[in-house]
Amino acid sequence: MTLTDRYRRPADLPARIPVFPLRGAILLPRATLPLNIFEPRFLEMIDDVMSGGRVIGILQPLVAGDDDQESPLDKTAGLRSVGCAGRVTSYQELDDGRLIITLTGIIRFESIGETETDKPYRIMSASYDRFANDLTEGLGEELVDRQNLLRVLKTYLEVNRLKTDWASIQRASNEFLINALSVMCPYGPEEKQALLEARDLRSRAEVLVALAEIDLASNGSSGTTLQ
Template sequence: MSPTDRYRRPADLPPRIPVFPLRGAILLPRATLPLNVFEPRYLEMLDDVMAGDRLIGIIQPAAADVGEFEESPLESVVLRNVGCVGRVTSYQETDHERRMITLTGIMRYDVLDEAVTDLPYRVMSVSYDRYASDLSEGLGEEQVDRTNLLRVLRSYLDANKLEADWPAIQRASSEFLINALCVMSPYGPEEKQALLEAQDLKRRADVLVALAEMELASSGNSGSTLQ
C-alpha cells in the first residue's frame, strides 16, 4: 500500500493541521518534497507529528514584505489561502539538531482560519472539500498533451544544459511527471502558487508548459524545431 492509499475521502484527513510555511515551495498529490528541518519550532512540530498522524501542511506566505531569502517567515506573516497536506514518509536524524524528511503529498486544502494554541508553530483549520479529486490517482491524465509536455521539457533541459534520466521520464505516468516537475521547478512564489491552484491535471500541465515556453522565449531559445 502506498503512503497515500489510506486516505480515500476528505473525511480521512484531520480538520486541523500543523503548517510549515515555506516561500517558493509547494507540494502536490503523490509528489515528494525533501526538507531539511532545523529551526527549534519546526523540530518540535516534527516531534509532535511523528508521535501522531505524521501529517504536515505545506503553504506559502502571502505577504509581499517577506524577505527574498526568508524561506520560513515569522508568526505574524499572512499565509496563502491554499496549501497541500503531506505525510512524512522518510525521516532521518542528522548531526547538529537537524532532521532530513520527505513529505509525500496527499491533497490540497483551503485555509479556513488559524487555531489559537500555545504551540510554537502554526495550526490551521482547513477544508479539503474542493479537492476531493486529488485522491483519485491519475485522474485527468488522458486530457494531458503529453507529447507537447515532453517536447517542451526536453527543450528546457537542453537550453539549461541539464541532464536527466530520459528513459525514466518517458516511463513515468503523466500525473507523477507533472506534479513532480511542479514541485521541483525553479519558478518564483507566484508561479508556484499558480501551479498549485490549477484546477486539474490538464490545466496544471498547461501552466507548466506556458511557464517553460516563456522562459525559453525570453532566453532566445525555442523548442519548436526539436523532434
C-alpha cells in the same frame, strides 16, 4: 498500506494540521518534497506530528514588500489560502540535531482559520472538499497533451544544459511527471502557486508548458524546434 489506501475521502484527513510556511515551495498529490529541518520551532512540530498522524501542510507565505524571508518568524504573517497536506514518509535524525524528512503529498486544502496555540508553530483549520478529486490517483491523465509536454521539456533541458534520465521521464506516468516537475521547477512563488492551484492535471501541464516557453523565449530559444 499506500497513501491511496490510507486516505480515500476528505474525512480521512485531520481537520486541523500544523503548517510549514515555506516561500517558493509547494507540494502536490503523490509528489515528494525533501526538507532539511533545523529551526527549533519546526523540530518541535515534526516531533509532535511523528507521534500522531504524521500529516503537515505546506503553505506559502504572502510576500509583503521587500520581505524575502523563506519562512516568516512572525506567527501573524499572512499566508496563502491554498496549500497541500503531506505525510512524513521518510525521517532521519542527524548527529548535529537536524532532521531530514520527506513529505509525500496527499491532497490540497483551503485554510479556513487558524487555531490558537502556545506551540511555536502554526496550526490551521483545513477544508479538503474542493480538492477531493486529488485522492483519485491518475485522474485526468488521458487529457494531458503528453507529446507537447515532453517536447517542450526536452528543449528546456537542452537549452539550460541540464542532465536528466530521459528514459525514466518517458516511462513516468503523466500525473507523476507533471506533479514532480511542478514541485521541483525553479520558478518563483507566484508561478509555484499557479501550478498548485491549477484546476486539474491538464491545466497544470498547460501552466508548466507556458512557463517553460516563456523561459525559452527570454533566452532567445523556441520551444517548437525539437520534434
